[in-house]
Amino acid sequence: MKLLHKTALYLLIAAFPIALAGVFLLNYYIHREVLHEIDELLLSELILVKDQLRQHPPASTDLHSWDHNLQLALVTTPVSDRLAFRDSTTLDFREHEQVAVRMLRTGYTVGNRHFVITLQQSYLEFDEIASALSIGVIVCFLVVVALLLLADVIVSRQIWQPFYAIIRQLQQYRVDGPEETVFPVSNVDEFRLLSQSLDEMSHRTRHQYAQQKQFTDNASHEMQTPLSVLSFELDLLQQSDHLDEADLERIQRSQQSIKRLSAMNQSLLLLAKIDNHQFTHSESVDIGQVVNQVLDNYMDYITHNGITFNRMIKEGVCRPMNRQLAEVLFANLIKNAVRHGSPNSSIFVQVGLTSFIITNEGDPLPFPQEQLFQRFVRNQALPQSTGLGLALVKEIASQYGMRVEYDYTGAMRRHMFQVDF
Amino acid sequence: MKILLIEDEPSLLVAMRHYLEGEKYTVSTANSYHKASEKVHDYDYDCIVVDITLPDGNGLSVVKELKEAHSQAGIIIVSAKNSLDDKLTGLELGADDYLTKPFHLPELNARIRSLMRRRQHEGEMQLTFGAITIVPARKQVLVNHEPVEMTVKEYELLLFLTTNKGRLLSKSVIVEHVWGDYMDGIDSHDFLYTHMRNLRRKLLDAGSPDYITTRYGAGYIFSETNETTA
Numbered sequence: 001m002k003l004l005h006k007t008a009l010y011l012l013i014a015a016f017p018i019a020l021a022g023v024f025l026l027n028y029y030i031h032r033e034v035l036h037e038i039d040e041l042l043l044s045e046l047i048l049v050k051d052q053l054r055q056h057p058p059a060s061t062d063l064h065s066w067d068h069n070l071q072l073a074l075v076t077t078p079v080s081d082r083l084a085f086r087d088s089t090t091l092d093f094r095e096h097e098q099v100a101v102r103m104l105r106t107g108y109t110v111g112n113r114h115f116v117i118t119l120q121q122s123y124l125e126f127d128e129i130a131s132a133l134s135i136g137v138i139v140c141f142l143v144v145v146a147l148l149l150l151a152d153v154i155v156s157r158q159i160w161q162p163f164y165a166i167i168r169q170l171q172q173y174r175v176d177g178p179e180e181t182v183f184p185v186s187n188v189d190e191f192r193l194l195s196q197s198l199d200e201m202s203h204r205t206r207h208q209y210a211q212q213k214q215f216t217d218n219a220s221h222e223m224q225t226p227l228s229v230l231s232f233e234l235d236l237l238q239q240s241d242h243l244d245e246a247d248l249e250r251i252q253r254s255q256q257s258i259k260r261l262s263a264m265n266q267s268l269l270l271l272a273k274i275d276n277h278q279f280t281h282s283e284s285v286d287i288g289q290v291v292n293q294v295l296d297n298y299m300d301y302i303t304h305n306g307i308t309f310n311r312m313i314k315e316g317v318c319r320p321m322n323r324q325l326a327e328v329l330f331a332n333l334i335k336n337a338v339r340h341g342s343p344n345s346s347i348f349v350q351v352g353l354t355s356f357i358i359t360n361e362g363d364p365l366p367f368p369q370e371q372l373f374q375r376f377v378r379n380q381a382l383p384q385s386t387g388l389g390l391a392l393v394k395e396i397a398s399q400y401g402m403r404v405e406y407d408y409t410g411a412m413r414r415h416m417f418q419v420d421f
Numbered sequence: 422m423k424i425l426l427i428e429d430e431p432s433l434l435v436a437m438r439h440y441l442e443g444e445k446y447t448v449s450t451a452n453s454y455h456k457a458s459e460k461v462h463d464y465d466y467d468c469i470v471v472d473i474t475l476p477d478g479n480g481l482s483v484v485k486e487l488k489e490a491h492s493q494a495g496i497i498i499v500s501a502k503n504s505l506d507d508k509l510t511g512l513e514l515g516a517d518d519y520l521t522k523p524f525h526l527p528e529l530n531a532r533i534r535s536l537m538r539r540r541q542h543e544g545e546m547q548l549t550f551g552a553i554t555i556v557p558a559r560k561q562v563l564v565n566h567e568p569v570e571m572t573v574k575e576y577e578l579l580l581f582l583t584t585n586k587g588r589l590l591s592k593s594v595i596v597e598h599v600w601g602d603y604m605d606g607i608d609s610h611d612f613l614y615t616h617m618r619n620l621r622r623k624l625l626d627a628g629s630p631d632y633i634t635t636r637y638g639a640g641y642i643f644s645e646t647n648e649t650t651a
Contacts, residue, residue: 217502217504220501220502220503221474221501221502223501224501224502224521224522224523225430225433225501225522227522227523228430228433228501228522228523228524229430229432229433229436230523231523231524231525232432232433232436232437232440232523232525232526233432233436235436235440235525235526235527236436236439236440236526238589238591238639239443239588239589245636245637245638245639246638248589248636248638248639249638249639251591251639252591252592252593252638252639252640255591255593256593258523259523259593259605260606262523263605263606266503269503270503281506294603297600297601297603298603300574300600300612300616301600301604301607301609301612304611304612304615304616305612323505324505331603335603335606335607338607339606339607339608382606382608384605384606384607384608385606386606
């Protein structure tokens, strides 16, 4: 729900109880005013009646009223001239129903004659006017509120325009985009501030990202170049005719160390790049296809070792991933199984709709299971291992919100890796 | 065959030059973008090996310039970054191949040879080494003019050995060339030995002398002049 609509809704919800309370308050207030007016009316009438009585005192027989709103009665003892107002009902002659009236009763003495004066005034019209008025006012109030809200919605839509423009810009924001994102400028202070802050933030982030990227690139270059020099020199040295077998073996071992150092460097850089979210390009990757390709690459090798692949691979299961990372993820798990699989056993590989499973036969882990995915934890029996392959697997999987699980069944002597994607 | 090496690291330049001159190429070098740019404008080369990272520019710009000048030279990009982006950009710009540092000199030689074969309309080309003839276009091997059945990998093994003939090739270099990066960190000694044994047996059975010498602890050498009888 939009902020705009939510505000409008809450205002409407608040307006109803206010209106309801308003009806009662207004009604009460008008009622009080009307009462006051009626009382004044009765009092002024009383003065007239008293004048009449004083100037033309009527005979006792002549006391029936001239007017049904006025009743005069002769009494023998004097009645207090206290003004007694009260509400009552009387039968309306025209409509033959009980109507509310206001009554004023008081005593009056002219000479030695004592009168009781009772005056009454029907509320009739006043009451109806009061109700009509209060309802009318409240309806007006509600209409005004509704109109104001409508105006507010229209105005707000206009005012929030820059805000939405900023949001649209943010949605398109890429830290590695070719151009610096410029957030729209608004003449509203708050939005201008927001725009400025975002501009600064994006500038800073881009700068940091570029620096980090440059660092990893440079580190790669700076490390790989001396390694290349070493490797080339050994390539040339190896061609010499004056070397004996031991010398050649030393060269081989040096070459292997260079290779391992280089692989480690590449893996660490890859880990750093993943940490920095430098792999922003993603495409729909067919996991079954990737897995099949990697497996095919190992066919010669496993055949030589008497290992068989038992494939249950569903092609066409696609996930949005960076292709390079997807290949590293599955290739590392497969290489792991190929490298550690016992000769003359089988490696089971399954790609289903939501998971990848690979199992291989082999000895239990030489280190605690919790350390399996940690960096530089490796089987010392394999000198060529960098101890980074499974760390990369874990890192890539978590980058894409995938879960990697490991299990070992002692009875079957089987390692099992599962990736839920 | 004229080759231009563009690389800013002097020791790399010297080593590459040394190895490639041993392969009978005419090698020129340039250690900066500026010099490289001058050389590619002034001379024609058959193959250019260019490092992407140069002190005064990007090696990819050299590729761009070559393509704009409709150069016929084959281009191999060398980079210290194992970056898919650079690779794709380079290949899109018209480079023919991509090598990631560190690589081995026999591998560089094999890439150059392969590129040159593709450039020179390999259809008619036959590579002869003593009794062995290789027809790259058909991926076929003839011994004494008779075809020998080989697997793809055996063919690639033989081609790599003959490309670097007379050179001692270590096992890991051979495995990496034929089977690729996947075999990194996998113990492949027995594995390569088996494939090599099969290849040698096929050649010997077809009547070829044994041109392949094993150097224990090191690797293999292919040489027509260094015949040994098995």
